[in-house]
Amino acid sequence: MEDRTKDPVAPHDSQARRGPLRRGRSSTSPAPVDAVEGSARAEQPQPASSRARGLAIDTAPLRIPAFRRLFGGVAVTMLGQQMTLVAVPYQVYELTGSSLMVGVTSVVALVPLIVFGLLGGAIADAMDRRRLMLVTSVGAAVTSALLAVQAALPGDGHLAVLWVLTALVSAFAAVNQPARSAVIPALVPVDQVPAANALAMTIRQIGVIAGPLLAGLLIGLGDLFLAYAVDAAGFAVAVLLLRGLPALPPVGVIAERLRLGAAVRGVGEGFAFLRTQPVLLMTFVVDVIAMLFAWPQAVFPELSTGLFAGDANSLGWLFAGVSIGSLVMGLTSGWVSRVDRQGAVVLVAIAVWGVAIIGFGFASTLWLAVLCLAVAGAADMVSAVLRSSMLQLAAPDEMRGRMQGVFLVVVAGGPRLGDLRAGAVAAGFGVTAAMVSGGVLIIVAMLLIAVLVPSFWLFRASHTETSAGR
Structure with a gap:
């Protein structure tokens, strides 16, 4: 693996903090008294309150002022972003009366997400990440404000204007998100990175559930303007919070080269680096497999x-199912933050996702279908937290932006490809066949990866340097 001595967070590596690994104690060497007492205490049953605290989400990163500002920025923007994701397709349908045009709008948003997701990762490795987050947040606030203005003008709006603004929103988000994820290891100690990711993803899930519900209420009242305005206001508050972050300049020789304007070459370097890191590569592969074969929204x-x-509001419950499970898992994710065998747990979590989707395919009642989707969402949350942590810890700082850019593209593109597969199979063979076949393929794929890519299965957070380079 590439030398990480240039990485500013490397001295805080969990292994360095714990000291060298114990090689085994001689049978003639007495154990220290405190070790014996500690062992005896460990064997005593823990009270229920202690076990509950161990399951509860780990909020330790929120004690760090810089991370608290970053987290606050995520919190205030998620609600509005999710409202916009409901308001735009609704407005397109009102303008055109065509579900096809709604689908085209999704592609309009996907293209800049892919292009600027990759370029945004390279940019995040080339300039001060605090400044980049500020610029993109201001851009997103202005674009959302323009969406609100066009919704307030007489008439129902113009499709071309909606598409242009939708593409801009997607482009700003694609550049902002890799930088936002890449800065986490610079703001919190290495052993708190999983907890920080769990907090950020949990607040996102709250937005994913609450945003569409609030947007639906406002749209029902005929107020598209307010739905867009909340998004603009959220980004404006985020700008104020992000201004208090310390400078987060790029690190290393690669950053110097990227300053010369070779952002595209930087993307190529990121993929070249990824090919030499099987563990990092597999964090993307396993998620693509999970989303491609079992993303259920199309049905x-x-x-x-x-x-x-x-069943009353069955469509709403189905769309909320995965997010409900993700939210519950996020709120009880304390144990996820302490996982050492991260690769193994990711594979098991994705296999559980596959099993849950199989159950969803066979479900004959709404409550059982939503329960299966919630289990799938909980498993996906575990996988997402750990995969993001593996990327942030195993990649050197000068590559983190590009790795998060690829992560964004995979996360955004996988479900859309999954919708295409599920819709096509369901149209030809039925919903049950589409879901069950996908779930089975996922389970088989995870077993094959565990056998064929042992470095991923054996990946440990406490041995990041040795594991990521195998």
Whole structure:
């Protein structure tokens, strides 16, 4: 693996903090008294309150002022972003009366997300990340404000204007998110990175659930303007919070080269680096497999108008199912922050996702379908937290932005490809076949990866340097 001595967070590596590994104690060497007492205490049963605290989400990173500002920025923007994700397709449908145009709008948003997600990662490795987050947050605030203005003008708006503004929103988000994720290891100690990711992802899930519900309420009242305005206000508050962060300049020789304007070459260097790191590469591969073969949203409309047509708001419950599970897991993710065998737990979590999707495919009642989706969402949350932590810890600082850019593209593109696969299979063979076949393929794929890529299965957070380079 590439030398990490240039990495400013390397001295805080969990192994360095613990000291050298014990090689085994001689049978003739007495154990220290404190070790014996500690062992005796460990064997005593823990009270229920202690076990509950161990399950609860780890809030230790929030004691760090810089991370608290970053977390606050995520919190205030997520609600508005999710409202915009509901308001835009609704407005497109109102303008055109065509579901096809709604689908085209999704592609309009996806293209800049892919392009600027990759370039944004390179940019995040080339300039001060605090400044980059400020610039993109200001851009997002202005764009959301323009969405609010066009919604307030007489008439229903113009499709071309909506598409341009949607593309801009997507582009700003694509540049902002890799920088926001890449700075976490610079703001918190290495052993708190998983907890920091769990906190950020949990607050996102709250936004994913609350945003669409609030947007639906406002849209029902005929107020698209306010739905967009909340998004603009959230980004404006985020700018104020981010201004208090310390400078986060790029690190290393690669950053110096990227300052010359070779952002595209920087993307190529990122992929070249990724090819030499099987563990990092597999964090993307396993997520693509999970989303491609078992992302279920494409079948929700068919189920809501067919099998579950008699259930009130079945479509809303189906769309909320995965996020409900993710939120519950996020709130009880204290144990995830302490996982050492991160690679093994990721593979198991994705296999559980596959099992849950199989159950969803066979579900004959709405409550059982939502329960299976919630289990799938909980497993996906575990996988997402650990995969993000593996990327942040195993990649050197000068590559973290680009790795997060690839992560963003995979996370955004995988579900859309999954919708295409699920819709096509469901149309030809039915919903059950689409979901069950995908779940089975995922389980088989995770078993094969565990055998064929042992470095991923054996990856330990406490041995980041040796594991990532195998």
